[in-house]
Each structure stands twice: as C-alpha cells, then as structure tokens.
Amino acid sequence: MSVDNVNDVTEQTWKDEVFPEWGTWLNEEIDRTEVPQNKFEMWWLVNMGIWLKSDQQTSVAIDLWCGTGKTTHDKADMSPRHQWSRLTGGRKIQPNLRAQPMVINPFAIHHLDAYLVTHFHHDHIDMNVAAAILQNVKEPIPFIGPKDVVDQWLDWGVPADRCRIVKPGDVIKVKDIEIDVTDSFDRSVLITDPDEKDLPDDKQVPDMDARAVNYVLKTDAGTVYDAADSHFSSYFAKHGKDFDVDVAIVAYGENPIGVQDKMTSVDVLRTAEDLNTKIVIPLHWDVWSNMLGDPSEVEALWEMRKERLDYKFHPFSWLPGGRFVYPDDQDKLEYYHDRGFKDRYTHPINLPYKSFL
Numbered sequence: 001m002s003v004d005n006v007n008d009v010t011e012q013t014w015k016d017e018v019f020p021e022w023g024t025w026l027n028e029e030i031d032r033t034e035v036p037q038n039k040f041e042m043w044w045l046v047n048m049g050i051w052l053k054s055d056q057q058t059s060v061a062i063d064l065w066c067g068t069g070k071t072t073h074d075k076a077d078m079s080p081r082h083q084w085s086r087l088t089g090g091r092k093i094q095p096n097l098r099a100q101p102m103v104i105n106p107f108a109i110h111h112l113d114a115y116l117v118t119h120f121h122h123d124h125i126d127m128n129v130a131a132a133i134l135q136n137v138k139e140p141i142p143f144i145g146p147k148d149v150v151d152q153w154l155d156w157g158v159p160a161d162r163c164r165i166v167k168p169g170d171v172i173k174v175k176d177i178e179i180d181v182t183d184s185f186d187r188s189v190l191i192t193d194p195d196e197k198d199l200p201d202d203k204q205v206p207d208m209d210a211r212a213v214n215y216v217l218k219t220d221a222g223t224v225y226d227a228a229d230s231h232f233s234s235y236f237a238k239h240g241k242d243f244d245v246d247v248a249i250v251a252y253g254e255n256p257i258g259v260q261d262k263m264t265s266v267d268v269l270r271t272a273e274d275l276n277t278k279i280v281i282p283l284h285w286d287v288w289s290n291m292l293g294d295p296s297e298v299e300a301l302w303e304m305r306k307e308r309l310d311y312k313f314h315p316f317s318w319l320p321g322g323r324f325v326y327p328d329d330q331d332k333l334e335y336y337h338d339r340g341f342k343d344r345y346t347h348p349i350n351l352p353y354k355s356f357l
C-alpha cells in the first residue's frame with residue numbers, strides 16, 4: 001500500500017516502495033513472452049544470472065542471484081583462509097558494492113522448469129532465490145549443480161529430493177532443452193573454501209568437478225555455452241570441438257592490482273575464438289563497483305584484431321535486465337533498452353507551441 005503522508009513514512013515503507021527497483025516489470029515480461037518457433041530468448045539478470053526460454057516455452061534460470069555486496073565499512077578483516085587473502089596476501093575487505101539495481105523479483109517467479117547453479121560463490125547461489133522457488137513455483141523443479149553447490153543447498157534446508165548433483169560429461173534433459181555439463185576453468189573457486197567440514201590441505205589442488213561446472217544449453221534454435229566464472233583456458237578449444245556453440249557467455253571484468261579473477265578483454269576474444277562461437281557476450285563486468293568493466297573495450301579490441309585474425313565471431317555488448325533474441329539479434333553489436341513511445345501521434349497532440357518542434 002502506498003503512503004501519502006510524511007507522518008506515515010518509515011525506513012521500511014521506503015524500502016517496500018523502492019525495492020526491488022524494477023518491481024515485477026521483468027518477471028511480467030518473461031512470463032508474457034511467447035517465444036516464436038525456431039528462436040530462443042535470454043534475459044540478463046545482473047552478474048552471471050541468465051534466464052533462457054525456448055520455443056517450447058521451457059524456462060531455465062542459471063546463477064540467478066539477488067543479493068548484495070558490501071553494505072558497511074564496519075566489517076572484520078578477511079580471514080587468512082579467504083580466497084582473496086590467499087591470493088593477494090592482504091586482509092582488508094574489498095569495496096565490492098553492488099553497482100546494479102535488482103532487475104527481477106525472485107518471489108514473483110511462478111513458472112520455471114529448472115534452476116541451475118555453476119558454483120558456490122555467493123554471487124551465483126542465493127538462499128533467497130532458493131526459498132522463493134521452493135515457495136512459489138508449483139512444480140517440484142530440479143535444483144541442479146555440482147556437488148559443493150548441492151551441499152550448500154542442503155545446508156540451507158533445500159529438500160534432498162529436489163537437488164541433482166552433476167559433473168562434467170553428464171547430460172540432462174529439461175523438456176526440450178538438453179543441458180550438457182562440462183569442465184569449469186575457475187581458478188578462483190579452487191582457493192575458496194566450500195561449505196563443508198573436510199577442507200583440503202592448502203597445498204592440494206582440489207577437484208574442480210565437485211566445485212564448479214560450465215553448462216552447454218542446446219535448444220532447437222541454437223546452443224548457448226555458459227562459461228560461468230571460468231578464467232581463460234586453452235581447453236576452451238576442446239569444447240569448441242565438442243560443441244556447436246552459437247552464443248557464449250563469459251565472466252569479464254577489470255581485475256584490481258594483485259587479483260587474477262575475471263577474464264580481460266583479450267581473454268574474452270580468445271575464449272570466443274577457441275569455442276568457435278558466433279557471438280560472445282561478456283557479463284559479470286556490471287556488478288562489482290571495484291571490478292567494473294567496459295564491454296566497448298572488448299568491441300574496440302575485436303575491431304583491431306578481426307581482419308588480421310580472421311575472426312568468425314563478434315562480441316555483443318549487453319545491459320543488465322536486457323533481452324536477447326536468437327537468431328533475430330545475431331548481427332547486433334550493442335544492446336539498448338526499449339526506448340518506448342511507439343504509439344506516438346496515435347492521438348492529436350496538445351501543445352501551445354507546435355511551431356517550435
């Protein structure tokens with residue numbers, strides 16, 4: 001209920017009115033979209049969150065996360081076991097503030113066929129999203145992820161019979177969408193402690209397959225390769241042989257000094273070339289205030305290199321909350337939100353100054 005008197009306004013009424021910033025706008029858009037035959041549609045839900053809908057109206061959400069980053073300076077230093085402590089030898093908390101609005105309301109999700117997570121980092125897996133799906137999606141849809149992701153869900157109270165552990169080589173069918181599970185190359189997750197008691201020795205390289213996976217989503221209209229938080233790997237060239245990729249999504253961002261985490265612009269291009277994809281979409285650059293990237297840098301570098309290296313792909317620069325239709329948008333380089341006003345001049349205008357227009 002909206003408040004219309006200053007005496008009734010509280011911090012809570014302000015939050016209720018303003019948050020989530022996009023309300024249910026995107027939920028409604030996704031729900032009301034009837035994907036035409038021989039197409040698929042995707043929405044970017046901030047960070048690496050993706051919603052994919054096929055032409056049979058099958059929906060899967062991947063790495064949907066509706067959380068935040070730092071919200072106060074008053075936090076203890078990182079523990080020596082924290083991944084950034086291990087990587088950088090520092091202890092000060094990183095100033096990673098969430099730089100994007102909340103574009104989707106997880107509690108307004110009612111139609112979903114599978115919920116997938118690539119790894120257990122808390123900007124990819126979210127207790128609120130898990131709860132919202134359990135509460136509001138009528139069908140008992142599967143929660144799919146590698147072992148350590150499922151361990152996290154179980155710890156949060158997600159029923160075991162809803163969880164499905166996957167590893168590279170597995171193939172899952174979600175109605176008409178085939179999902180091939182494949183290797184992750186996320187070195188950051190290898191130094192992050194999962195939610196379990198038996199932690200490996202610091203000198204040991206943990207089993208990546210239990211920690212993180214990449215997904216290849218095959219629809220009638222085309223195939224999406226989700227590289228999640230994988231760093232650059234020359235083994236992408238093997239995946240380029242294994243799969244017929246149309247659209248690849250990768251984690252791009254500006255690494256702070258001393259940090260090796262996100263792909264750089266040249267990593268994005270090398271990954272696209274290795275995967276033999278038609279389109280590469282850099283994501284993840286949007287969300288953290290201390291790692292903001294600029295996808296036009298990827299485009300500029302692609303322009304420099306495309307003739308010399310005979311690139312067969314191009315990058316697509318997207319915006320959070322945006323929609324991508326394949327194959328309709330396959331030649332686009334940049335996305336812009338709907339500019340509206342499409343019904344202009346369908347009624348008489350009413351101006352005292354038409355002569356100035």
Ligand SMILES: [Fe+2]
Pocket residue numbers: 119121124188189229
């Ligand atoms: Fe991650």
Ligand SMILES: [Fe+2]
Pocket residue numbers: 048121123124229251284
């Ligand atoms: Fe991430």
